[in-house]
Amino acid sequence: MADLQYKEGIDAKTVEQVEELSAYKYGFTTNIESLKAPKGLTEETVRFISAKKEEPEWLLDWRLAAFKRWQEMEEPRWANVSYPAIDYQDHYYYAEPKAGAKYESIDDVPEEILEDFKKLGIPLREAEVLLGVEGAADSAAEARTGGDKPKVAVDAVFDSVSVATTFQKELQKAGVIFMSISEAVREHPELVRQYLGSVVPVTDNYFATLNSAVFSDGTFVYVPKGVRCPMELSTYFRINEANTGQFERTLIVADEGAYVSYLEGCTAPMRDENQLHAAVVELVALDDAEIKYSTVQNWYPGDKDGKGGIYNFVTKRADCRGVRSKVSWTQVETGSAVTWKYPSCILRGDDSQGEFYSIAITNNHQQADTGTKMVHLGKNTRSRIISKGISAGKSDQTYRGLVSIHGKAEGARNFTQCDSLLIGGECGAHTVPYVEDKSNTAILEHEATTSKLAEDQLFYAQSRGLDEEEAVALLVNGFCKEVLQELPMEFAVEAQKLVQVSLEGSVG
């Protein structure tokens, strides 16, 4: 970064922030012996994973069908990213800490793993907040209810297994099911079977199909009718093993009138080879339900020369099935060598709402092709897309979005805004929005420059005595907050640090 030429006028603070980003803090490796599936991907691998998880027959069949399908599919090449061909036979598809994948108590979790999560700032061992070990956590958890720090229940996924889930007892009291998906398959098979693959079908796309065949662990959340989940739920994903892909599967169901806020964080060690992360996240919101899904994605982005890093090929989709349901995606994307990710909303229920707030920062040789799809099927459905992209170094970033209004979506509304900022002359920023409108009562708006958007506000600020630069700074600051405030407190601080950059020289 040091030898990079910055354009005049780029705020020194901006440069500092971006340079800080180029140093990856979470690149350490935890030395723990692990048990892996044999390298490569065959039907045997799929059976191995399923057997390891002690899965029922139907799930094994489901995986095998996906695997069969996957073998006939072609890897998509339409995204604006380039990477060498992935040798799918050169990866491990399952890795678990050797000491065992199931822990009766947090005390059984190997110290190295706890240390690892501690380094990441994930409070697994925060004594009293541990998972429902013999009911021990109950009182401790209650004791904290009155505290001023908001509580967060955490599911920590280490390579292919969930190592700990906190606050389970307290959540159970509210009727909320929060556990790893492997556990859920055993304990709530009817729920998992009903919803798994109902939003992202097995055949959806190359990486989703691959995930369906080999998914290892992830989180399952079910919030029953009328329940407002009493705390933030969170999953922390960590890839530790070399040459290992992580294929997590997350499924969140908010029943009628339920509310849940879910946070997700990801990191991986620094390695020279590329690692694969192909996750599938499915959200289902029934009548009047609301799901808020926040991500801070900080997978290892590779080094300055673009060596190593995570390939992040993720399918995230929400189905707003019920009337007046709402799903809000917020993402802060700073990691990964290559990102391919489009958290989407199917707005099926009348009056349902979808939101997408995104801040993506790429540096060095990172490539990100990310955005969202808002598919309006129901009447009076509303969606809002706000995307900010910041490219530095030799990175390339693309916002790719689809807003599709079907014929029956009377009175649908969409507002889209995407801004990009380039720092240095060797990066690229691209915007590829697709708009398909088949309703003559819908209103769609897409805007793309800050200056244009805020001309009247600028004028107002200047008429109140601010000079132009101050006025711009004020408005940019306000705009930044608009996105950041969508993040729950826990992530806001981390995210704020990542985006304290000025918008000077912005392009739409």
Added chain:
Amino acid sequence: MSSPITLTAFEDRLFADLPEDELTAVLRSRGLPSRRTETWKWSDLRGALREAREPSGEFRGEDPQPILPTDGATVLTLRNGCPEAPRGVEPKPILHEGEKIGVTYVVEDGLVLSFYDEGRAPEAASPGDELSALAASAPLVSISVLPGFEHKVAVRRLSDGEGRHVDSIYLTVGEGATATLLETHDVTGSPFVNSRTEIEVDAGATLKRYVAQPAASEAVVVHTAELRLAEEEGERKAKVEQSVLALGAHLARHETRAVQLGAGEMQADALYRLDNALHTDITSHLTFAGEGGQADQLVKGIAGGRSRGVFQGKFLVERGAQETDAQMAHHALLLSKGAQINAKPELEIYADDVECAHGNTAGAIDPDALFYMRQRGVPEEEARGLLIEAFAAEVLDRISDDAVRSAFERLLTERTL
């Protein structure tokens, strides 16, 4: 790669007429652009041309009245793709290594028309660009406006029957020259017309290009324009003002590909007005290769009936093309249930000191405005008409040639009558 495709009867027949070269080989393997081709996803040419078609025969109809006023213009008429030589001017042979390859006419001072016997040998094209490459193989007509001169040229394309034809025009606007190019498509019957216009605009030169295509409900019309704006010389820039009025066809596509090599100026406007089951695709790809390029694009569309409007705009700012200033806007009105609008306003930017923006809106006529006008005593239909007219006027007002603007207005009114 994907398995080879089964060619349609149209493709079989067309490819049989083409020379066995790289382009034909490529077309055989991937077929004509279809909804699976990224740049044609909303304009399924392959689907619109399934049945076999013979090359168009002679143009049979009477020449209609010109669509755009040709006063003071040199008129070049192409009937089913065949250019008509100017009358009353002595041709001179064009020799290449001692062999005659065409004839040339000095029509007026500073205006030269050349008719070549053959077109360019087709080159392989990337997916989606095959149509322009196919049209380039038509016998070329070159129009040169020599440096410092001012000329108006009308290219009238008259098409009929149910065959297929291509045509290819090459215009050069020399240093400091001013050219007005009127291009019209007068289509009856159900032919497949594939036209190409290639244009070079030198430093200090100005081009005004106006394209009008009245509705042709059975026809398939594809027109690709490729423009190059030369690098500026001091303060002298290459300037282009372009406006396209497209009233639809069974499938119509008006594509503009422009490259600015330096600080040029380009206005790339379009207006489409569609009814029934008509389709129009306005596609543009503007590349900024040097410093200081400017572009301003306003595209508006009005879709009624079950019509389909498509806008695909792209600005590509290459590495080093600093201080590019490019604005793109597309606004569409949907008048009826069943009409659809598809848009893709795209930016690809590799330079950090640029100002690029795009705006895109789609929606119905503003019910508040309609309500206001009705309560002031304007009947609903009339109020709608006025609002639509006002919506379209924004594009028309940017046309600097008064006669062309009036003609565009007339075309719009006539089609509503």
